Structure formats: C-alpha cells, structure tokens
Amino acid sequence: MEKYNPSVIEKKWQEIWDKLNLNKAVDFDEKPKYYCLEMFPYPSGKIHMGHVRNYTIGDVIARFKRYTGYNVLHPIGFDAFGLPAENAAINAKIHPAKWTYANMDYMLSQLQKLGFSYDKDRIIATCDPKYYKWEQKIFIEMFKRGMAYRKESEVNFCPHCQTVLANEQVEDGKCWRCDSEVVKKTIFSWYFKITDYADELLEDIKLLEQGWPSRVLSQQINWIGKSEGAFIKFKFEKSDEYLEVFTTRPDTLFGVTFVSISPKHPKVKEIVKDKNILDYVEKMIVDLDIKKDYDKEKDGIYSGINLVNPANGEIVPLYIANFVLMEYGTGVVMGVPAHDQRDFEFATKFNIPKKIVIYREDLSKDVTTWKSSFVDSGFLVNSGEFNGLQNELAKEKIVEHLASKNLARKAYQYKLRDWNVSRQRYWGAPIPIIYCPNCGVVTESIENLPVELPENVEITGFGGSPLAKVESFVNTTCPICGAKAKRETDTFDTFVESSWYFLRYCSPDYDKDIFDKQKVKYWMDVDQYIGGIEHAVMHLLYARYFTKVLRDLGYVESSEPFKRLLTQGMVIKDGAKMSKSKGNVVDPDDIVNTYGADTARLFILFAAPVDKDLEWSDEGIEGSFRFLNRLYRLIANYAFKVKDAPLQGTLTPRIKELLYEINSCVQKVTNDIENYHFNTAIAKLMEFVNFLYSFNPEEDELGYFKEALEKLTIMASPFVPHLACELWEMLGHSEIVFSQSWPKVELEYATKDTVKIAITINGKLRDTVETTKDADQKEVEKLALNSEKVKKHLEGKEIKKYVYVKNKILNIIV
Structure with a gap:
C-alpha cells in the first residue's frame, strides 16, 4: 500500500480545482446566498501563521455552507497601499508597485497551496487604478454633500528629513530614521465627518448584539465615547x-x-x-x-x-x-x-x-x-x-x-473625532482635489478619473511628499474654468480602501460605477466576517461608517456591512505572539513543505477554540500528521473491499451499532461546525476513526462500512480538502467529493437500541449491565445474577424481592 504523500496529493487536487473553477460564486443564483469573508491581507511578502488561522476558519465555513445548499461568495484580495512599500523603495531601490505586485503573486501562490476555496475571478488589489478610481468618486460625492472638508491640523514632523511622520515612525519622540527630535507642525489635511454619524453608529450597535463579540461592541462604544x-x-x-x-x-x-x-x-x-x-x-x-x-x-x-x-x-x-x-x-x-x-x-x-x-x-x-x-x-x-x-x-x-x-x-x-484621511505619502490613492486660482478648491471631474499615481517618482524619505516634486502630476488645469491649477499631493489613509472593499467584491470588474448596485443588493450584507480584535475601533468602525455614507449617497440599502463577526485568537509560541524580533516565527511554507497543507489546517483548527489564543506546538503538528496518515491507511485498507459492496442483510446488533456511531458523528460534527467549535468536531472525527479501526467488518457488513467511510470523508473534507478528495476517489467515485450533499442525521439510528442498567443491592451500586432497550424485568434479573460482581455481594444472603425501573435500575433487596 502506498504511503500518504501530501505533496503529491495536494498538488494534484489544487490543479483539478483550478481547472474546474469549483469556487466560483454565481450572481443571482436560485440558492440562498452566503457571503463569507476574512479580512484581506497587506502584501508584506509572505503570509504568517495568523493569516493561516484566519483564512482556514473562513475556508471551513465557506466549504460547509456550499455543502449545505448555499451559493457562497468567498473572495480574497489585497490591502495593497501603505508605508512598507515606500520603505522598500528607499531601502531596496525598488518601485513600490513592483514590490507590491511581486508580493501579491507570491502570497497568492501560498494561499493556493493551503487549499483555500477562494473565487479566483474576484481578486482585487486596492492599489489598482481600476479600484481606487471609484474610491475617488466616493470622495467627490462626499465632498459635494459636505461630508468631507479641509482644515489645519497638527502632524509629526522631522526637521532634518523635512517630512511628515506617521505615529508608528516616532520612537521615544525621535525620528525612526535619523534620530532627530520630532516636532509638531500644523498643516492642512482632509477630513471625513464621521462625527455626523456618531449617534447612529452607537444606536445601531443593538443590531449587532446577536452576531458580534460583546467586547468589540464595548470598544466601539468607548471609542465613540458619548x-x-x-x-x-x-x-x-x-x-x-x-x-x-x-x-x-x-x-x-x-x-x-x-x-x-x-x-x-x-x-x-x-x-x-x-x-x-x-x-x-x-x-x-x-x-x-x-x-x-x-x-x-x-x-x-x-x-x-x-x-x-x-x-x-x-x-x-x-x-x-x-x-x-x-x-x-x-x-x-x-x-x-x-x-x-x-x-x-x-x-x-x-x-x-x-x-x-x-x-x-x-x-x-x-x-x-x-x-x-x-x-x-x-x-x-x-x-x-x-x-x-x-x-x-x-x-x-x-x-x-x-x-x-x-x-x-x-x-x-463625544470622544470620536472627524477622520483625518490625508497622508503625505506616495504609495496611496491620490485625493482628487484641484486648487484653482479662480474657482478655489474643486474636485476633479468624474470623467477624468482615476487620478493615477505617476510612475516616475523619486522616493527618498526626505523633503516632504514625493508627489509634490513631480511637476507633471502637480500641474494641471481646472476642470471648471480651464485655468492653470495645482493638484492635491496628499494621498488617502489606507483605511479608506479597506472601508468599502467588501462591496467591490460583489462586482469586481464593473466599470460603469463604484459597483453594480443589483449585485451588491443580492450579496450584501456579509454573512460572516472574520478577523482580529485589534481592528475593533479602526477598520470595523470605519467600515460601518462607510456603509452608512454609501447608503445616504444612494448606493446601498444596508446600514450595517457585517451580520456576524468572529474575532479569532492569536497564534503564539513560547508564550508570546509570533514575531521576528522574538525569534519565535514559524514559517507556513516550512510546515506545508514538510507535513502538507492539510496537516497545517487540521492542527490550526484542532489546537484551540477559534476565539482563543493558540499555542504553537511542534508535537501538535506531528500528531495531526499522524492522524491524517491513520485516516489515509483506514480507507486505503478498505477501499477495494468496499468498492462494490451493497447494503444488504438484516440489521444485526453490530450493524445497528455502526449506524449509531455514523449518526452520532454526523450529529456532533454538524452541530460543532455550525457553532464554530471546530476543535471538538475534529475530536469527534478522530473518535470515529478509532471506532472504525476496531469494527473489523465482516463480508456482509461491508456495504454499511462503505457508508461510514464515505460520510467520514465528506465530514473531514472542509478541514482537510485535499486528502478528502483523494480518499473519495479511492472509494471509487469519479465525481469530486465537493459535489456531494452534507450527510443528514437519520433519527432512527441516532440513539442506541441498548441501555445500561444500574444494578444495586439494598440501594448500593454493585455493577451495570447492558441490555436491549425496554427489556423486561426477568431478562435484567438474569443478567444481574450472572454478574460476578453481583454474585460476590449476594453470597450467603437471601433475596427478598426485586425493584425494577425500566431502562434505568434494578435494586435487589436482600
């Protein structure tokens, strides 16, 4: 028998899935829709174990929902603007776009190797002009409605570098790059009037109480601070x-x-x-x-x-x-x-x-x-x-x-303040504002969007905004009077892009407006959103705010973007969050190359409840790998024997026991997945595998044993999709396992036909016996008297009478 070889199996099935385009979401399908979304990553270069945990949780939910009859939208993209790309441009002399797109390509290959069931036709990158074009339109409409304005504000400023610094770049009051003392400088910045929505953001928290963690809602209430x-x-x-x-x-x-x-x-x-x-x-x-x-x-x-x-x-x-x-x-x-x-x-x-x-x-x-x-x-x-x-x-x-x-x-x-969305950086979406000597502050015309970033720009980290030095970008004409004018050289805070990306997934290639309103109406709200609690008062609040703004601008009907929110715990090692500085990082690539993606997925779900921190364990990874080997051998051993085995013969006690174990497993795993108790669902699958190993089916039991193996494979597939596809094929099926329906509980087999009866002597428990349900008293008496433990306590005593409570207890009075 061939050994379990995850590298071969996983590559094989990833190619098949890609060819079949299995994960494509269908707009306006007759099935009920289900929108499952994990917070999209920043393309930093490689995914980390925190990503793996987040995305594996979402993948299990998405796969399970497809099994249970839903039309599932499960997309992925990249929050692709941000400061690290500029740092790379300075340190590695590489253009931010080149650095970002190379990272996205590599991370997509990592995501594919982990077997995540994303719709490959809906990938977005917020640095794509086709994306931020529509962000610029949203800003223009907000500006015209008085929802966006410009005012003076204080920023961190390094006198030596002659540039504005983000809060993260100020270390103990000094510039992170040159160690100069940082000062405050007053400059003009653009703001969104989020304070106009403070009361509604508070009031609508009651709409989220059933689906969001209370600690996230508490943080938002405190952040708004009414x-x-x-x-x-x-x-x-x-x-x-x-x-x-x-x-x-x-x-x-x-x-x-x-x-x-x-x-x-x-x-x-x-x-x-x-x-x-x-x-x-x-x-x-x-x-x-x-x-x-x-x-x-x-x-x-x-x-x-x-x-x-x-x-x-x-x-x-x-x-x-x-x-x-x-x-x-x-x-x-x-x-x-x-x-x-x-x-x-x-x-x-x-x-x-x-x-x-x-x-x-x-x-x-x-x-x-x-x-x-x-x-x-x-x-x-x-x-x-x-x-x-x-x-x-x-x-x-x-x-x-x-x-x-x-x-x-x-x-x-309110503690909440209007949102400063100006950043004096290159790698961000340009703010579509023009300063005209005649007309004053005006927006770029819609037909001229997107206002694109110039490619030929020198990024040194010194001397203010890089865009301000690009004359071909700065110098323009007023869209109203045609006079010579100047462009705004600030770019948007990257939180702006992540405040509406979930809407763009509904129609990522739509080129006539911000998105297709009908498709958004079909897919929204997001049914399940998954991400870290660290985003409670920034991204999650801004996304709620943007949804309300777009509602008031006539683009969406929803007032809230996310019905349910799951905040997964961190992945920690040696008692601390994984980080390069602590030297406790585990590279997902190493785990996948050594043990396979299915092992990584299984461990990450089995090691802890999803909302708790997960302590990394090399032993745990090896244990998960051993279980998958055990699962592989079980089905490999019986695949040929059960291939054409029919369901036949009478329901013997052994077959009834097998049917009970099948249905007990289906019931437990289904309930646990629905409630996101993935660790206990996996534990039940492990118990079921142990039972099947001990069952040793006879010839006339192989048909029922095949049913057990098939249902086991389907139930394991959301967690370990590659191996499940391989096992399904080994069981003789030409169609893919994900074309099946989720097993249903057969209620007539969900309870055992046998019961355990307590045997007491003068009220003291002496033994238990197992018998058929509703057995008569004489049968139970006979079993009791044959018990060695009962015989021992009856020696030299006279039985006066029996007291029997059906299916529960037999008390022998002596």
Missing part, C-alpha cells in the same frame, strides 16, 4: 468674558476649587502675558508631543488668572495642565479634587484645597484624611439650596438652575 453632561460658563474674575467647560458631573460643581486649561488652548497665549509662564507652557507642549503619557506625571502651572464659580460665586485659580486634552470637550475642565481622582492628585501636588460636596455616612468629614477621592453616589452637602439631594437627581436641577441664568446648557459630547 457623554451626557453640560457646558458651564466660568467667567473671568475681572471681566465678563468666560471659559466654557464640559462636565458629566454638574452635581459636583459646588466642589470646584480650580479650573484647568490645555496648554494647546488658543486662549492661553491670549490671556497669559507672563513670559516665564508661557515658556513653561511651551516646554509642556513639547513634552506632551513627545511622551503622550498623560497619566503618569501630572504637571501644570498657575496662570495668574482667576475665574468665578457660577454655582457659588467663589474665586477659583486657573491652571494650565498637561492632562487636559484639546481634542475632548472644550479644552477646559473644572477641578473637583474631592470627587475626581485625577483632580485629587493634581490638587495634592499643587496644594489646592479640596472641598466635600457629596457625602456618605461612612466617610470622614475631614477631607485632609482622605487617601483618594470619593466618586460613588451620595447626598449633596456644602451645595447651597441643593443640600440633601441625591447626587444623580441634583445633576439636572443644578443645570436647570444655571441655565435660567444663561450660565449652563445641557449637551452631549
């Missing part, structure tokens, strides 16, 4: 001008003993005249930009200016503090040290008084003895007419009171 509170005016001590704070705790207003303002607040330079203070503020800003570590060391300085607490008229100092963020609220916060821990620590450091305004009986009335702030519920004290009120009730009453004096207004605030 807070109910009030804007409150603190007037300057010596003028009617004021600073406005946003607070979620108006119930603590009487406890304000200072106010803090962000060092970056424009008012600081306007109201502070002392040069020493301003110098200190500049130092604070530099430290903030470099460290971005607000929580560890709270710093500040008294501004020399006082404000008036609108609740009680008390004078409070204004501090300039490093923990106040310009990005949230108004950039000014009220300090209540007795009831906010951050304020407590700041007040302690700067000897600012603390005042109790919310009290509970178990608290000390001497605030100087407190080791931390009191932030729980209680009743108001030292709060004038509001004394004695429960603090939650007091919130609204205090705001109403101040609103009547035009000193407060109820409001909501």
Whole structure:
C-alpha cells in the first residue's frame, strides 16, 4: 500500500480545482446566498501563521455552507497601499508597485497551496487604478454633500528629513530614521465627518448584539465615547468674558476649587502675558508631543488668572495642565479634587484645597484624611439650596438652575473625532482635489478619473511628499474654468480602501460605477466576517461608517456591512505572539513543505477554540500528521473491499451499532461546525476513526462500512480538502467529493437500541449491565445474577424481592 504523500496529493487536487473553477460564486443564483469573508491581507511578502488561522476558519465555513445548499461568495484580495512599500523603495531601490505586485503573486501562490476555496475571478488589489478610481468618486460625492472638508491640523514632523511622520515612525519622540527630535507642525489635511454619524453608529450597535463579540461592541462604544453632561460658563474674575467647560458631573460643581486649561488652548497665549509662564507652557507642549503619557506625571502651572464659580460665586485659580486634552470637550475642565481622582492628585501636588460636596455616612468629614477621592453616589452637602439631594437627581436641577441664568446648557459630547484621511505619502490613492486660482478648491471631474499615481517618482524619505516634486502630476488645469491649477499631493489613509472593499467584491470588474448596485443588493450584507480584535475601533468602525455614507449617497440599502463577526485568537509560541524580533516565527511554507497543507489546517483548527489564543506546538503538528496518515491507511485498507459492496442483510446488533456511531458523528460534527467549535468536531472525527479501526467488518457488513467511510470523508473534507478528495476517489467515485450533499442525521439510528442498567443491592451500586432497550424485568434479573460482581455481594444472603425501573435500575433487596 502506498504511503500518504501530501505533496503529491495536494498538488494534484489544487490543479483539478483550478481547472474546474469549483469556487466560483454565481450572481443571482436560485440558492440562498452566503457571503463569507476574512479580512484581506497587506502584501508584506509572505503570509504568517495568523493569516493561516484566519483564512482556514473562513475556508471551513465557506466549504460547509456550499455543502449545505448555499451559493457562497468567498473572495480574497489585497490591502495593497501603505508605508512598507515606500520603505522598500528607499531601502531596496525598488518601485513600490513592483514590490507590491511581486508580493501579491507570491502570497497568492501560498494561499493556493493551503487549499483555500477562494473565487479566483474576484481578486482585487486596492492599489489598482481600476479600484481606487471609484474610491475617488466616493470622495467627490462626499465632498459635494459636505461630508468631507479641509482644515489645519497638527502632524509629526522631522526637521532634518523635512517630512511628515506617521505615529508608528516616532520612537521615544525621535525620528525612526535619523534620530532627530520630532516636532509638531500644523498643516492642512482632509477630513471625513464621521462625527455626523456618531449617534447612529452607537444606536445601531443593538443590531449587532446577536452576531458580534460583546467586547468589540464595548470598544466601539468607548471609542465613540458619548457623554451626557453640560457646558458651564466660568467667567473671568475681572471681566465678563468666560471659559466654557464640559462636565458629566454638574452635581459636583459646588466642589470646584480650580479650573484647568490645555496648554494647546488658543486662549492661553491670549490671556497669559507672563513670559516665564508661557515658556513653561511651551516646554509642556513639547513634552506632551513627545511622551503622550498623560497619566503618569501630572504637571501644570498657575496662570495668574482667576475665574468665578457660577454655582457659588467663589474665586477659583486657573491652571494650565498637561492632562487636559484639546481634542475632548472644550479644552477646559473644572477641578473637583474631592470627587475626581485625577483632580485629587493634581490638587495634592499643587496644594489646592479640596472641598466635600457629596457625602456618605461612612466617610470622614475631614477631607485632609482622605487617601483618594470619593466618586460613588451620595447626598449633596456644602451645595447651597441643593443640600440633601441625591447626587444623580441634583445633576439636572443644578443645570436647570444655571441655565435660567444663561450660565449652563445641557449637551452631549463625544470622544470620536472627524477622520483625518490625508497622508503625505506616495504609495496611496491620490485625493482628487484641484486648487484653482479662480474657482478655489474643486474636485476633479468624474470623467477624468482615476487620478493615477505617476510612475516616475523619486522616493527618498526626505523633503516632504514625493508627489509634490513631480511637476507633471502637480500641474494641471481646472476642470471648471480651464485655468492653470495645482493638484492635491496628499494621498488617502489606507483605511479608506479597506472601508468599502467588501462591496467591490460583489462586482469586481464593473466599470460603469463604484459597483453594480443589483449585485451588491443580492450579496450584501456579509454573512460572516472574520478577523482580529485589534481592528475593533479602526477598520470595523470605519467600515460601518462607510456603509452608512454609501447608503445616504444612494448606493446601498444596508446600514450595517457585517451580520456576524468572529474575532479569532492569536497564534503564539513560547508564550508570546509570533514575531521576528522574538525569534519565535514559524514559517507556513516550512510546515506545508514538510507535513502538507492539510496537516497545517487540521492542527490550526484542532489546537484551540477559534476565539482563543493558540499555542504553537511542534508535537501538535506531528500528531495531526499522524492522524491524517491513520485516516489515509483506514480507507486505503478498505477501499477495494468496499468498492462494490451493497447494503444488504438484516440489521444485526453490530450493524445497528455502526449506524449509531455514523449518526452520532454526523450529529456532533454538524452541530460543532455550525457553532464554530471546530476543535471538538475534529475530536469527534478522530473518535470515529478509532471506532472504525476496531469494527473489523465482516463480508456482509461491508456495504454499511462503505457508508461510514464515505460520510467520514465528506465530514473531514472542509478541514482537510485535499486528502478528502483523494480518499473519495479511492472509494471509487469519479465525481469530486465537493459535489456531494452534507450527510443528514437519520433519527432512527441516532440513539442506541441498548441501555445500561444500574444494578444495586439494598440501594448500593454493585455493577451495570447492558441490555436491549425496554427489556423486561426477568431478562435484567438474569443478567444481574450472572454478574460476578453481583454474585460476590449476594453470597450467603437471601433475596427478598426485586425493584425494577425500566431502562434505568434494578435494586435487589436482600
């Protein structure tokens, strides 16, 4: 008998699958549709084990759904723009496009070798002008609807390299390339008004509660960060001008003993005249930009200016503090040290008084003895007419009171900020904007799209955007008046491409618009999306936002893109995530070349539940390989014997037992796959193989044994598709295994005909016996009395009577 040879088997079947185009999705098919999608990869050069896990999970789901009667869309593509391609251009002197396309070709060959059932006719690359042409159109429509705008913003800037740096390129406040101190620079950038959708993004989370992990939804809720509170005016001590704070705790207003303002607040330079203070503020800003570590060391300085607490008229100092963020609220916060821990620590450091305004009986009335702030519920004290009120009730009453004096207004605030989509990079989709001396800021005309990247460009990493130096790209004409004009040289953040790619898969070759609306209507929503939880608040939020934007632009009917989300765990080795720096990377190519793709797939699914981290194990890989060898030998041993064996003869107890084991396996594996418990499904298949080895069929049992082998092969095929195809062919079938239907549970054989009866003597368990279901009492008594264990306990005793509960217990009274 030939040995299991995965390299030969897998190459053979990959060629057959490719020739048959087995995985082609059919638009508008009569079958119910099922859209299964894994997050597409960045073409970094090679896929890693995290990719293998992600894509194997999706592949099993897609294959199972095809078996169960669905028209499955299971596509793949590449998130192909990004900074690594520019780094390659600098370091290896290779054009980003050449580097990217070479990587895509290699990764596609890896994906094919792993046996993933992707529709080869729907591969997309976001760096293809045929793709980003339509992204540019989306931007133009958003711009015309007021959904996109331009404003000044701060960026990381290296004075030596004369270029903007991504956050990832700033290491301990220094440029990753030249080690110069990084500074903040204000430049114009393009933004999407995602904040207009903040409430809907929050509200629609309820639509996802049944299909998305709760921790992803929690992260999105926290990222959007909606807070109910009030804007409150603190007037300057010596003028009617004021600073406005946003607070979620108006119930603590009487406890304000200072106010803090962000060092970056424009008012600081306007109201502070002392040069020493301003110098200190500049130092604070530099430290903030470099460290971005607000929580560890709270710093500040008294501004020399006082404000008036609108609740009680008390004078409070204004501090300039490093923990106040310009990005949230108004950039000014009220300090209540007795009831906010951050304020407590700041007040302690700067000897600012603390005042109790919310009290509970178990608290000390001497605030100087407190080791931390009191932030729980209680009743108001030292709060004038509001004394004695429960603090939650007091919130609204205090705001109403101040609103009547035009000193407060109820409001909501969000942590979410509009999305800066400008990148001063070459390898990205050009933003289709033109600056005309006559018409101002205008969009490129639709008929001139795509605005393509120029090929002849020098990428050095120095001196700003590479596109700005390409005169043939920069210099253009205004599409409105025809005057000489300049192009925008920023490119889109790569998260823009990944915010709508799942829609383009529905009609990847459509050249008349962004996508074919009817095909999108047929395929969307994505039924199952699979990817890492690290994308919870960036990609997944942006994809939800883009879907709502495209709905409002009239392109889609859906409000949410993904019905169900599965976030797989990481692949770790030696207790840490695989990474080159840790030296614990396992190359998928090495595993496939040594053990075969099916072994890699089997191990990656068997080693852990899909949502848990998976600890890599060389022993586990070898164990998976041994099982596949065992499976191969089982069918190879019997393939010829069972080839023409008919189902015949009476259903003997042995055949009934075989039918029970078949149906038990079908039931368990089906349920486990449907619930994504792939590890326990595989464990059941292993048990079934063990049973079949022990069965040793007689001649007249071979027909039923063949049925067992066939159903085993079908159930194994989503996990190990190459081997399953080979085994199916060995069993005498000319058609491919994936043309079959998934086995159904035959209920009449799903339960055993035999039961185990407990035998007790005077209520104490002495043995169990197995007999036919519904056996009469006399038959059970006979079995019990023949038991050696029962005989031992009956020696020298007189049986008084038997008490029998059918199918459960026989109690012998002695």
